[in-house]
Amino acid sequence: MPIQPIQMDMFDPFQVYRPAKERGDLSHYRETLTKLLSEDFDFHGENSSYATHNFHAFPAKFPPQLPKKFINALTFPGETVLDPMSGSGTAVLEAMLLGRRGIGMDIDPLALNLSRVKVTHLDPGNLIRNAESIIERALHSFQHEKRRLSKTLSIRIDPSTKKFLDYWFLEETQLEIIALVREIEVISDLDIRRFFQIALSSIIITKSGGVSMAYDLAHTRPHKIKDKIPRSAMDEFQKRLNKNLKNIGRLVWGNGQAELFFGNAQAIGLADSSVDLIITSPPYASNAIDYMRAHKFSLVWFGYTIDSLSKRRGDYIGGERISNFPMRDLPDYSERIISRLSKKDPKKGSVLRRYYTEMHLCLSEMCRVLKPGKAAILVVGSSTMRGIDTDTAKCLGEIGKTIGFDLVNIAERKLDRNKRMMPARETRVSETQIEERIHKEYIIGFFKPT
Numbered sequence: 532m533p534i535q536p537i538q539m540d541m542f543d544p545f546q547v548y549r550p551a552k553e554r555g556d557l558s559h560y561r562e563t564l565t566k567l568l569s570e571d572f573d574f575h576g577e578n579s580s581y582a583t584h585n586f587h588a589f590p591a592k593f594p595p596q597l598p599k600k601f602i603n604a605l606t607f608p609g610e611t612v613l614d615p616m617s618g619s620g621t622a623v624l625e626a627m628l629l630g631r632r633g634i635g636m637d638i639d640p641l642a643l644n645l646s647r648v649k650v651t652h653l654d655p656g657n658l659i660r661n662a663e664s665i666i667e668r669a670l671h672s673f674q675h676e677k678r679r680l681s682k683t684l685s686i687r688i689d690p691s692t693k694k695f696l697d698y699w700f701l702e703e704t705q706l707e708i709i710a711l712v713r714e715i716e717v718i719s720d721l722d723i724r725r726f727f728q729i730a731l732s733s734i735i736i737t738k739s740g741g742v743s744m745a746y747d748l749a750h751t752r753p754h755k756i757k758d759k760i761p762r763s764a765m766d767e768f769q770k771r772l773n774k775n776l777k778n779i780g781r782l783v784w785g786n787g788q789a790e791l792f793f794g795n796a797q798a799i800g801l802a803d804s805s806v807d808l809i810i811t812s813p814p815y816a817s818n819a820i821d822y823m824r825a826h827k828f829s830l831v832w833f834g835y836t837i838d839s840l841s842k843r844r845g846d847y848i849g850g851e852r853i854s855n856f857p858m859r860d861l862p863d864y865s866e867r868i869i870s871r872l873s874k875k876d877p878k879k880g881s882v883l884r885r886y887y888t889e890m891h892l893c894l895s896e897m898c899r900v901l902k903p904g905k906a907a908i909l910v911v912g913s914s915t916m917r918g919i920d921t922d923t924a925k926c927l928g929e930i931g932k933t934i935g936f937d938l939v940n941i942a943e944r945k946l947d948r949n950k951r952m953m954p955a956r957e958t959r960v961s962e963t964q965i966e967e968r969i970h971k972e973y974i975i976g977f978f979k980p981t
């Protein structure tokens with residue numbers, strides 16, 4: 532399929548984004564926050580794939596309308612919005628589109644690359660020229676230089692990573708992907724190179740289709756389907772590029788800014804009282820969504836070894852490694868849940884303590900960098916461990932209060948499990964499939980007193 536020319540039918544951003552509010556509107560900031568938290572957050576049926584939001588699947592990403600609502604109501608253009616666990620960068624992109632300064636950080640290399648691509652202004656004409664050249668050259672080497680491609684694989688991929696590839700990808704698919712990787716990596720401009728890497732990654736990490744033998748990668752629950760017929764990487768890459776190029780061509784960037792950096796949310800590299808709004812959604816307790824389990828399928832193609840990626844897994848908030856972890860005492864309600872869980876399973880009790888300990892550090896850092904008189908919004912879901920609900924929202928609300936936040940309210944929102952890319956349950960727990968997909972998550976609204 533040839534690369535299609537972009538239709539430059541630029542849209543008026545203010546048809547999509549509400550105009551900036553006048554300064555006077557925020558005189559009752561706390562009341563605005565209280566009112567916001569009583570509103571509806573379902574956004575079901577709304578378009579979430581505008582701008583660059585749909586460049587890549589990402590488990591538990593925000594519907595863009597959610598950060599947009601808080602950014603619009605609680606900040607002015609030019610102010611700083613932070614997401615310290617920014618994932619695919621939804622909040623940072625929304626901040627930027629709304630003329631704010633979005634700052635994001637994450638420890639996941641794929642999340643960081645993806646969010647950088649989503650906020651980078653790229654020239655569509657230049658991208659099209661590069662796309663045509665990559666596809667033409669990669670197709671040529673796939674059709675005529677298979678032996679050379681096999682050699683490239685054997686030289687650059689170490690034995691454990693190759694074992695992983697052989698289990699999950701057909702030999703032909705490996706050759707197609709490495710042919711594309713080689714053409715992408717010769718692009719000297721880092722931003723353009725990343726754009727193509729993310730397009731390639733997005734055809735690997737998918738729900739059901741995709742080019743590997745895995746099913747459900749987008750939910751971070753890969754399982755191998757032996758009789759799956761993987762799609763052609765060349766075809767999928769071209770289709771994906773056409774989609775992404777079309778979206779980029781229609782974008783009007785405005786004058787917002789975005790900065791994304793590699794960093795741990797437990798030690799935020801920003802000055803005290805420097806941020807106007809925090810909006811974030813932390814990982815689930817006990818690795819319920821295991822980012823690295825899925826992201827390694829893509830990262831191994833870009834120079835990471837499978838062993839180095841497995842080592843990184845332990846650093847994610849909500850990880851299961853507990854030996855030598857410096858645990859802390861927690862507020863009463865969290866202690867009671869941990870104690871109930873520990874009676875059933877002492878190890879799981881410690882895993883949950885680790886999670887709340889990590890989140891205590893994150894919340895302390897958020898409180899430090901936030902300006903007094905401003906809000907931090909956390910979107911969280913609960914996990915079930917050994918049949919016990921971790922009641923994450925209530926526990927984090929309590930922990931936040933011990934740190935110095937005012938807990939304004941905890942709102943609920945129903946979510947479409949499929950749409951927000953949540954892991955599917957292994958057993959059926961409710962009456963109908965539709966019910967099964969609709970679950971709740973919680974929006975915690977904190978206020979930092981002046």
Ligand SMILES: C[S@@+](CC[C@H](N)C(=O)[O-])C[C@H]1O[C@@H](n2cnc3c(N)ncnc32)[C@H](O)[C@@H]1O
Nearest residue numbers: 592593616618619621637638639795796847848
């Ligand atoms: C629920 S996702 C965020 C999704 C995001 N709201 C979006 O719209 O794409 C949680 C993120 O936290 C990141 N994370 C886990 N541990 C972290 C840490 N210690 N510091 C920063 N980010 C971390 C994960 O890599 C993941 O991207």
